[in-house]
Amino acid sequence: MKSIDKVILGGVVVASTIGINYNIASADIVSQEIYTTTNRLNMRKGPSTDYTLVGTLDKGVKVKAIEKSSDGKWLKINYNSQNVWVNFAYLQKDKSSNNDIKLDSQYETTANVNMRKGPSTDYTKIIIVPAQTKITPIKSSSDGKWVQINYKNVTGWISAQYIKTVSTTPTPTQPNKVEVGKKYKTTEYVRARKGPGTSYDVATVLPKGTQVVPVEILKSGYWAMFKYNNQYMYVCTDYLEADNQSTTPTEPEKPITGKDYYTTANLNIRDGASTTSSKIGKIxxxxxxxxxxxxxNKTWxxxxxxxxxGWVSxxxxxxxxQEPEQKEDTYWTGTTTQNLNMRKGxxxxxxxxxxxxxxxDxxxxxxxxGWAKIKYKSxxxxxxASFIK
Structure with missing residues (x-):
């Protein structure tokens, strides 16, 4: 009888020939994450119970993830230098490996990463983002595992597992000096908000190089009010730099009382300058x-x-x-999972x-x-939203 070398996996003797190699061209999800078994768990040669049992892991064993199966039910792990598959339902992610993604902050890719049309491996690949690429997350998926970025004028999603924070010099105690009436441009993709702070809703995402002419600088100096697409909004001054292509200061349009304006959306009119004030009608x-x-602060x-x-935003x-200008075409793609009615609201x-x-698509x-605003053909x-993946 031909002899075979043996290794011990989780206390069970198994053949060392169990290693199965699945080529991964670039990183997508869980690789390098640490998981802990929540029960005694079988290890198999492939991602289903049809594959041969090669060993058992005890409860509480930590394992390093390599790849998730296409149906999300099985996880390929490395244990004692062997690559095997285990049922994902009996694993718990080690809290120490969770990512805390900060939007508008700079990160760097740690591997060649597939950019996809949506926040899942179910979505089509667009391009591969090389390792050590500097990126700034635009938004994060609800589970925090995917981030939307822009790379070479292409917007898509990459796994958050393959980005790391970029070491920077300490934040200066003084804000970036910005003056009313001068022209500036954004230094990277940055969120403009409906009020002077990160607690306010996002009005739009400004692409890198967008021209900004401040109408007002808040007392703190960290936020500038400006007009974009006929709307007043705010941007953090840390993301602005002088637009050297236009050195002559220009006088921006300022809100002026005693003149007529036109609404660019259906508006609630309220008895005070706040969304908590009572509605007294609609315009x-x-x-x-x-x-x-x-x-x-000219927001109402x-x-x-x-x-x-009364008061309006x-x-x-x-x-x-005029007709309201079309907002910046920021979107992600999805696929319907059944015949789906599109409605007017x-x-x-x-x-x-x-x-x-x-x-x-x-x-x-x-x-x-629970509802998605979408475009299909024209x-x-x-x-x-439940029937789109």
Whole structure:
């Protein structure tokens, strides 16, 4: 009988010939993450119970992950220098290996990473982002395992497991000096917000090199108010640098009282300058209103409409009467998992625009309360997010 060398795995004698190599061209998910077994666990040669049993792991054993199966039910691990497969349901991720992704911060890829159209290996590969590439996450998936980035003018998703923070010099105690009326440009992709702080909602994502002309600088010096696509918003001054292509200061358009403005969206009119103030009416998109006052940071405007005086969000006012400009085309892609109704609004109360066939690719602009705002061919509307992967 031919002899074979043996190794001990989790207390069970198994053949050393169990190693099975699966080539991975570039990193996608769990590689190098540490997991702990939650029960006594069988090890197999492949990702299903149809494969040969090669050993058993005791409860509480730590293992290093290599690859996840396409159905997400099995995990390829390395244990005692052997590559085997175990049932993912009986593993718990080691808390010490969790990533804490900070958006708008700079990171670096630690391996060649596949960029995909969405936050999962189910999505199509777009390009490969080389190792040691500097990137800035735009958004993070709900489970924190994927981040959206822009690389060479291509936007997509990569696994958060393959990025690390970039060592930087200590943050200066003084903010970047920015002046009203001068032209600046963004130093990287950065989030512009609806108010002067990270607690405010994101208004849009500004691409690197976007020109910004501050209308007002907050007292702290860390936030600048500016106008973009006919809306007033805020950007952190740390992400601005002088636009040397235009050295002559220009006077930006400022909110002016006593003149007419036009709404760029359907607006609630309130009895105070806050979203917590009571609603006293609604103003349709494209309506002309007279502005009589602004609050201190110019984020709310006091207007007169239909003999009512109240407050509206200033970012939805424009001096020009026109259709609202199309927002920046920021989206990710998904695929329908069944025939899916597209509706005119985010509810079954809205009428159906078209039925999208199963396995159709759609563009997803946002998801909220279980509904996705999408585009399919030339159609735009809403559909249930549960049936898009």
């Amino acid at each position: 349709p998109n494209g309506t002309k209103v007279s502005v009589v006052d602004f609050n201190s 405007a006091k207007v007169v409409y239909n003999n009512k005086t 200033a970012q939805y006012l424009s001096t020009k009467s 985010p509810s079954t109360d809205y009428s159906i625009i078209i039925t999208i066939p199963k396995n159709s 759609v563009k997803i602009y946002e998801t909220k309360s 159609y735009e509307g809403h559909c249930s």
